[in-house]
Amino acid sequence: MLLALLLACTGESLTPAADALAPWPTEPEEILARCDQEPFAELAITCRVQAAAQFGVRGQAERAQSVCEGLDAGTWRQECHFRAGEELGANGHTVAGLRHCAQAGRFSRNCLTHAGWRMPRDPDTTPDTPPEQVVAAWGELAAQGKGALAGAPDGVDNEGLDVLLAQYGFNVYVGSGKLNTAPARADVGLGAAADWRLGGALRTGFATEAARILRDAGQPVTVEAIVGAWGGQPLAVTGEAVPDHLRLGRYHTPIQSPHEAGVPHLPLYGGGLRLAAEDPSEDIVIAALEALYWVPATVADPFVPWLDDPRERVRRTAAKLVRLTRGEAVDVEALAVRLSAEHPDEGVRWHMADALERRSFEEREAGPPPRRLQPPPGSGP
Amino acid sequence: MLLLLFACDAPAPATLADCPTLSSPTAIEDCRYEHIEPHLSDPRSLQADLALIDDETSRDLLLLRLAVNHPDKASLLCRLTVTPPAQQKCQQVLGRPHLSTRPR
Numbered sequence: 001m002l003l004a005l006l007l008a009c010t011g012e013s014l015t016p017a018a019d020a021l022a023p024w025p026t027e028p029e030e031i032l033a034r035c036d037q038e039p040f041a042e043l044a045i046t047c048r049v050q051a052a053a054q055f056g057v058r059g060q061a062e063r064a065q066s067v068c069e070g071l072d073a074g075t076w077r078q079e080c081h082f083r084a085g086e087e088l089g090a091n092g093h094t095v096a097g098l099r100h101c102a103q104a105g106r107f108s109r110n111c112l113t114h115a116g117w118r119m120p121r122d123p124d125t126t127p128d129t130p131p132e133q134v135v136a137a138w139g140e141l142a143a144q145g146k147g148a149l150a151g152a153p154d155g156v157d158n159e160g161l162d163v164l165l166a167q168y169g170f171n172v173y174v175g176s177g178k179l180n181t182a183p184a185r186a187d188v189g190l191g192a193a194a195d196w197r198l199g200g201a202l203r204t205g206f207a208t209e210a211a212r213i214l215r216d217a218g219q220p221v222t223v224e225a226i227v228g229a230w231g232g233q234p235l236a237v238t239g240e241a242v243p244d245h246l247r248l249g250r251y252h253t254p255i256q257s258p259h260e261a262g263v264p265h266l267p268l269y270g271g272g273l274r275l276a277a278e279d280p281s282e283d284i285v286i287a288a289l290e291a292l293y294w295v296p297a298t299v300a301d302p303f304v305p306w307l308d309d310p311r312e313r314v315r316r317t318a319a320k321l322v323r324l325t326r327g328e329a330v331d332v333e334a335l336a337v338r339l340s341a342e343h344p345d346e347g348v349r350w351h352m353a354d355a356l357e358r359r360s361f362e363e364r365e366a367g368p369p370p371r372r373l374q375p376p377p378g379s380g381p
Numbered sequence: 382m383l384l385l386l387f388a389c390d391a392p393a394p395a396t397l398a399d400c401p402t403l404s405s406p407t408a409i410e411d412c413r414y415e416h417i418e419p420h421l422s423d424p425r426s427l428q429a430d431l432a433l434i435d436d437e438t439s440r441d442l443l444l445l446r447l448a449v450n451h452p453d454k455a456s457l458l459c460r461l462t463v464t465p466p467a468q469q470k471c472q473q474v475l476g477r478p479h480l481s482t483r484p485r
Contacts, residue, residue: 017442021466042449
């Protein structure tokens with residue numbers, strides 16, 4: 001009785017363990033009020049991280065900033081910026097999210113992935129938008145992204161811009177149901193002013209959308225159909241728009257052969273890299289091959305004919321994708337054994353030898369389910 | 382009266398089993414934490430210590446605090462929690478595997 005009275009006077013809880021384990025409120029200001037009452041230091045920290053994440057969900061980047069700045073430097077302050085950054089990104093505040101990612105220390109790269117790849121589509125930039133507007137919108141986004149990433153750990157700024165570029169190209173096309181090539185040709189004929197990287201990212205988006213339309217309509221997804229659509233030959237089916245969260249596909253991690261040093265690469269949606277060609281008519285073939293891979297059901301077989309293409313970058317793209325897929329009629333292991341010894345292109349030989357060493361084609365034998373690339377906003381942990 | 386109460390308070394408990402002799406519920410939780418944390422790297426000893434705490438909420442709080450302070454051990458610690466609220470809060474560490482990576 002005396003103790004209860006005393007505790008009542010000091011404001012201390014009689015049940016601190018139960019109080020500490022109770023669920024947090026939903027509203028971030030209420031969470032913060034709760035954090036201030038939290039007697040256990042480490043739980044006061046995780047409480048503030050939760051508040052910062054919820055400010056991120058609501059697009060309140062500055063409030064999240066002040067919460068994270070209130071934590072001691074170290075793992076949990078970095079996590080605080082990571083949580084705020086990814087929630088801001090998932091809720092359409094990509095640049096503000098990147099600003100937090102730049103402060104997430106050793107988690108910055110993870111944060112970029114979560115914030116950047118969740119950038120939602122902008123209804124003002126679609127395949128039907130005048131190309132100059134698509135180019136200008138990218139210029140603005142890139143400048144904002146660069147500003148947001150200033151001060152990020154080494155290399156994170158460039159990586160962040162790569163993520164933005166790939167996502168931008170993806171967003172203009174994928175899910176739109178439209179295949180107007182004009183934006184993806186925006187870099188053609190501009191001479192020295194051309195931003196071939198933007199053009200390439202948009203061609204990746206174009207090819208991926210063509211593949212998506214064919215896949216969703218149950219049609220065969222082929223490089224020829226995609227390149228044909230680029231050339232003005234309509235697909236066999238009409239495209240239909242789908243919401244962001246249905247733009248599902250397969251992606252891969254970056255694989256760069258030592259023989260590709262100095263060859264231009266472009267970031268891909270999901271974090272991989274693809275070879276790029278200055279000539280758009282070659283670049284679209286590379287983009288189409290990558291788009292085939294994006295369709296999870298694609299096996300190694302359709303890539304095989306491209307291993308003997310006269311264009312080096314096309315051959316090497318096909319080699320990279322063969323090594324990442326299981327064969328149907330093709331025995332990928334036998335093919336890799338043969339080509340690693342006999343193929344005239346050292347780049348193809350390298351991919352095949354590396355595939356044999358890493359057994360990369362086997363990892364996909366079981367046919368993994370398509371990975372969900374864009375969780376619905378707010379679904380993060 | 383307050384001074385009297387503080388003056389009569391027992392010295393810092395020497396063992397985990399003595400923690401409940403403290404007058405403040407929060408101090409009891411802190412005492413348990415301080416006695417158990419040094420045994421974190423010895424799972425058998427940790428389990429034995431936990432068995433001395435009857436209250437599952439107190440036990441789970443302890444495990445959660447340890448998981449937050451030692452994310453690299455969160456998988457083991459969170460697995461030992463039994464109450465749904467603790468298990469849910471554990472996700473803030475468990476669901477974030479990057480937290481257990483060491484700073485370079």
